[in-house]
Amino acid sequence: MEFNLEEKYVEYGKKVRDFAQKEFTRALIEKCDNDEHYPEELRVKTYNEGIMDFTDPWKVLIGIEELCSVDESLGVAATTPYFGVEVLMLFGSDYIKEKYLAEVSKGKAIMGLAVTEPGGGSDVAGLTTTATPDGTHYLMNGGKMFITNGTIADYFVLLARTSNEEKRHHGLSCFLVESSWEGFTANKLKGKMGVRATDTAELILSNVKVPKENLIGEEGKGFNYIMTFFNISRIYVAAQGLGVAKGAINKAMEIVKAKGPGYASQESIQFAISEMATRLEAARLLTYKAATFLFNFNPNPTLTSMAKYYAAETAVFCTEKALEITGLEGLNSQLERFLRDAKILEIWEGTSEIEKLVVARNLLKEGKVS
Amino acid sequence: MSNEETELIRSSLDDFLSRELYGNETEIERTGISSEFLGKLSQQGFLAAIVPAELGGSGLDNTSYRAILMELARYSGSVALRVLLLNSLVYRILKKMGKESMLGDVLSGKLAISIDTSMFSSFAAAGSEKFFIDPGAPVSLLMNNNELVLASVKVGKAGSYRQLGFRGIPFGNPEFTTIEKIAGVSDTRKFMDELIPEISPEIASIAIGMAEASIDKAREYSKVRKAFGTSLSSFQPLAFPLAILSTQLKSLSEFLMSPAERTDTDKLGIKELATEFAIVASKQSLQTHGGYGYIEDFGIEKFYRDSLALNSLFGERVHSLRLLAKSYYGEEAGNL
Ligand SMILES: Cc1cc2nc3c(=O)[nH]c(=O)nc-3n(C[C@H](O)[C@H](O)[C@H](O)COP(=O)(O)OP(=O)(O)OC[C@H]3O[C@@H](n4cnc5c(N)ncnc54)[C@H](O)[C@@H]3O)c2cc1C
Numbered sequence: 001m002e003f004n005l006e007e008k009y010v011e012y013g014k015k016v017r018d019f020a021q022k023e024f025t026r027a028l029i030e031k032c033d034n035d036e037h038y039p040e041e042l043r044v045k046t047y048n049e050g051i052m053d054f055t056d057p058w059k060v061l062i063g064i065e066e067l068c069s070v071d072e073s074l075g076v077a078a079t080t081p082y083f084g085v086e087v088l089m090l091f092g093s094d095y096i097k098e099k100y101l102a103e104v105s106k107g108k109a110i111m112g113l114a115v116t117e118p119g120g121g122s123d124v125a126g127l128t129t130t131a132t133p134d135g136t137h138y139l140m141n142g143g144k145m146f147i148t149n150g151t152i153a154d155y156f157v158l159l160a161r162t163s164n165e166e167k168r169h170h171g172l173s174c175f176l177v178e179s180s181w182e183g184f185t186a187n188k189l190k191g192k193m194g195v196r197a198t199d200t201a202e203l204i205l206s207n208v209k210v211p212k213e214n215l216i217g218e219e220g221k222g223f224n225y226i227m228t229f230f231n232i233s234r235i236y237v238a239a240q241g242l243g244v245a246k247g248a249i250n251k252a253m254e255i256v257k258a259k260g261p262g263y264a265s266q267e268s269i270q271f272a273i274s275e276m277a278t279r280l281e282a283a284r285l286l287t288y289k290a291a292t293f294l295f296n297f298n299p300n301p302t303l304t305s306m307a308k309y310y311a312a313e314t315a316v317f318c319t320e321k322a323l324e325i326t327g328l329e330g331l332n333s334q335l336e337r338f339l340r341d342a343k344i345l346e347i348w349e350g351t352s353e354i355e356k357l358v359v360a361r362n363l364l365k366e367g368k369v370s
Numbered sequence: 371m372s373n374e375e376t377e378l379i380r381s382s383l384d385d386f387l388s389r390e391l392y393g394n395e396t397e398i399e400r401t402g403i404s405s406e407f408l409g410k411l412s413q414q415g416f417l418a419a420i421v422p423a424e425l426g427g428s429g430l431d432n433t434s435y436r437a438i439l440m441e442l443a444r445y446s447g448s449v450a451l452r453v454l455l456l457n458s459l460v461y462r463i464l465k466k467m468g469k470e471s472m473l474g475d476v477l478s479g480k481l482a483i484s485i486d487t488s489m490f491s492s493f494a495a496a497g498s499e500k501f502f503i504d505p506g507a508p509v510s511l512l513m514n515n516n517e518l519v520l521a522s523v524k525v526g527k528a529g530s531y532r533q534l535g536f537r538g539i540p541f542g543n544p545e546f547t548t549i550e551k552i553a554g555v556s557d558t559r560k561f562m563d564e565l566i567p568e569i570s571p572e573i574a575s576i577a578i579g580m581a582e583a584s585i586d587k588a589r590e591y592s593k594v595r596k597a598f599g600t601s602l603s604s605f606q607p608l609a610f611p612l613a614i615l616s617t618q619l620k621s622l623s624e625f626l627m628s629p630a631e632r633t634d635t636d637k638l639g640i641k642e643l644a645t646e647f648a649i650v651a652s653k654q655s656l657q658t659h660g661g662y663g664y665i666e667d668f669g670i671e672k673f674y675r676d677s678l679a680l681n682s683l684f685g686e687r688v689h690s691l692r693l694l695a696k697s698y699y700g701e702e703a704g705n706l
Binding site for chain 1: 487488490491493494495496497498499501531532533534596597598599605607608649653656657660661663664665666667671674675678679681682683685686687688691706
């Protein structure tokens with residue numbers, strides 16, 4: 001068993017960390033956080049400097065962890081322009097790949113993935129946005145909620161209902177929708193607790209004409225495509241959690257040391273540091289194990305969901321503890337932002353509750369743990 | 371004061387707050403507490419709640435005061451903290467300094483006093499930035515060479531922070547161009563260590579008020595919001611924690627509202643329990659609200675932020691735990 005990352009990944013991690021430390025300036029972080037500003041210039045730089053190397057998923061994972069250890073909000077903003085591309089890669093037709101994926105891969109277009117609706121996000125099969133066949137098109141009507149990149153994305157992978165089946169999820173299909181189309185409106189949602197550099201919006205679809213060739217894969221298979229996507233993206237959310245936890249622990253230790261040896265030697269402070277670091281290590285092992293299965297084309301949804309919820313909870317645990325042991329200095333440092341950013345990890349791309357249900361249902365089906 | 375009397379205070383206060391504050395809580399977080407609303411709080415006697423009547427205050431007992439803090443915190447942690455700062459801190463410190471003559475102006479909201487939060491810190495990091503409440507005020511309670519002093523100050527730049535919590539109250543890093551000492555507390559450390567147990571149940575009251583509002587909101591939401599064709603309240607991972615939290619809340623609240631004289635151990639202990647509880651309860655409420663819980667306009671996430679800020683605002687937790695252990699053992703304990 002080999003626990004050390006290959007040298008090329010260690011070097012890649014360093015490259016990304018150096019990039020984040022240089023580009024995530026205090027001024028940029030604060031501007032984005034205060035004004036809920038999306039850092040378009042940073043997105044372009046991240047692309048131009050090859051920071052997200054999609055030819056190697058390990059690099060993506062390590063890159064996300066490193067970026068988020070400096071600042072989750074900017075880290076996510078810089079890496080989500082590609083949100084949803086895996087659906088196109090795995091299930092898109094040649095037409096979709098050539099027309100859309102190529103643009104996104106060249107850094108010329110931004111993507112988003114729209115599943116959640118005002119009425120619910122956990123119950124994916126309960127969604128009500130409809131896509132009704134109409135000659136050469138589908139007519140799409142409905143609304144989506146909390147959609148990342150909502151007002152800045154050019155293209156969305158959008159899940160809609162194409163038929164009413166006895167099993168609700170059999171009636172769902174995925175589409176590639178362009179934001180420039182008539183009937184498509186995006187309203188920016190302001191006032192998020194954290195990840196304020198990311199753009200979040202409500203989408204309204206009013207008789208949007210979606211050409212039939214923009215159906216992704218087969219009609220009625222959309223639910224499966226999205227679940228397959230989540231089994232990939234949840235690994236990257238876990239990586240966001242690892243980054244936040246690492247950044248919080250490092251900052252907390254810096255403050256604890258600055259408070260003097262008399263403070264750093266308090267055993268309760270030392271216990272808190274041990275507990276945070278242990279959880280991070282456990283979360284990382286779990287995430288890397290789930291990633292190993294996935295990247296070897298043998299995804300293990302149980303491990304993926306374990307990693308996603310555990311890394312998210314670890315990020316929240318570590319940011320809370322970090323604040324607790326750093327007192328006023330912590331309140332008055334980037335730790336407060338780390339904490340606000342961390343909480344979203346327990347909500348997006350499957351809440352912790354939903355992840356736990358996935359884990360338990362899979363395990364009960366198998367009847368044993370490994 | 372009996373339970374019925376406390377309930378009476380809380381329900382009449384609730385009437386006032388639902389009239390004057392309900393619906394404006396988010397605005398307070400964005401733009402601060404207006405002087406008009408401060409005036410109303412002053413008229414109600416809240417700003418001088420524990421100040422004796424002969425000094426122009428309301429002369430309320432501890433239980434009534436805690437009930438007020440709790441009720442205010444249900445709506446706005448910022449408003450509750452403002453009332454706590456004036457009563458629990460400024461009043462007690464000015465009294466200690468023999469400066470009661472200033473109370474009239476301060477407690478009516480006419481004279482603002484900035485507060486150097488490092489007075490609570492026992493392990494301040496060398497060279498760390500200052501963290502003042504109301505940094506632009508012309509008078510300040512600040513730490514000067516380990517002494518707590520009252521000073522008349524001229525502020526060059528008040529500075530400001532994007533705060534984790536209590537955003538209705540300004541925090542900043544003021545640059546003082548002049549500091550003229552008016553009075554001081556000679557044995558500051560000892561005074562602060564005696565003040566901490568006094569103020570602890572009051573901090574706990576704010577924590578409990580915020581926890582109560584969080585739990586109530588989560589309960590309401592989980593009854594009306596549906597997922598998988600049923601209300602969220604059907605799901606054990608949401609319903610069980612909320613039900614347990616509500617029982618914990620009741621016991622903590624009854625402990626706080628009891629007129630029984632409490633030892634320092636109990637006072638310090640209830641603060642630890644209540645502040646930690648508020649974090650757990652507000653986090654559970656946020657989670658129950660899903661994505662909506664993460665958006666400021668829904669008024670849920672602020673309780674989580676405020677609870678965490680409350681946990682750090684009054685000094686290092688390890689220091690109050692050391693005071694707690696010492697009080698519990700009756701001798702130096704928990705010091706390593
Ligand atoms: C900043 C932000 C960005 C987002 N970005 C995107 C995006 O790009 N694309 C997108 O599609 N969505 C996005 N989301 C939405 C996110 O995925 C949903 O918020 C999340 O899935 C939860 O859905 P909900 O908010 O509707 O909560 P609900 O589904 O209403 O759930 C509320 C609570 O009930 C719990 N719950 C639900 N069912 C059960 C059950 N059976 N058992 C136990 N507990 C249960 C949930 O865990 C949660 O705690 C984003 C959200 C936010 C806040």
